[in-house]
Amino acid sequence: MADIDLTNADASFVKEIAAQPGAEKIQACFTCRTCTASCPVSAVNSKFNPYRIIRLALYGLRKEVLESDFIWLCSSCYACQERCPQGVSITEFMTILKNMAVSAGHAPAGIKAQRDLIRGQGRIYAIDEFDNKKRNKADLPSLPTTCEAVKILFPEC
Ligand code: SF4
Ligand code: SF4
Structure with a gap:
């Protein structure tokens, strides 16, 4: 997996996400990776990794997240959200990212x-x-x- 480059980190990105209904608890993620282990998309495509997407967002990597193809692979099945021990609404978070990507002109x-x-x-x-x-x-x-x-x-x- 590629290293994460923090050169373009934007602290306002996570604040914008957390301000939206459903993403309030995103900063409670304690990196247990249960979401990735539960994800049926990750099971068939290791490039899709909800835990990593959450990390990229928390690091403020706006461009890397919103201009990526991988956020569109989430099928909104809620398996991750049902199992997150921290109560992070991961599916809603993915939807928020998709909406932000559309607003920024990055929809596929x-x-x-x-x-x-x-x-x-x-x-x-x-x-x-x-x-x-x-x-x-x-x-x-x-x-x-x-x-x-x-x-x-x-x-x-
Ligand atoms: S399951 Fe929840 S706490 Fe664990 S890595 Fe995923 S979002 Fe973070
Ligand atoms: S809602 Fe999306 S990220 Fe979560 S388990 Fe389903 S496909 Fe994976």
């Missing part, structure tokens, strides 16, 4: 595409006139191809 292309689809149609799978013709042929009603209410919930970012 696939996540951006899904967000644009939900913003445009209010659903994850696109429905077009061709789909509605097929539905009508099967005596099913047409589905709307846009959703204005969702556009309000999803501001441009």
Whole structure:
């Protein structure tokens, strides 16, 4: 595993994270690594390591965390959070990192595409006139191809 370079450490990063609901106890982590041992993603991909992500964040390595691909590998299964002896809400922490990465413009292309689809149609799978013709042929009603209410919930970012 690569050494951690603290040259660009930013002390405000952990304060920003800890100020968000769900991440209040992140600094209580005492490095037992139960989270990593419990993580099904870590079991199949040793590059994904929740314990290490928490350490990088606590060291203030904003760029390394928010611009990385690995935060997007968390499947939000809650196995780590259920077992953390310090009560750290690790799954919420991962979600906060993803939200911060999106706000900083670092969402992966696939996540951006899904967000644009939900913003445009209010659903994850696109429905077009061709789909509605097929539905009508099967005596099913047409589905709307846009959703204005969702556009309000999803501001441009
Ligand atoms: S299980 Fe909790 S205390 Fe242990 S390393 Fe993970 S976050 Fe830290
Ligand atoms: S919530 Fe994420 S980090 Fe925690 S065990 Fe599941 S996949 Fe791993």
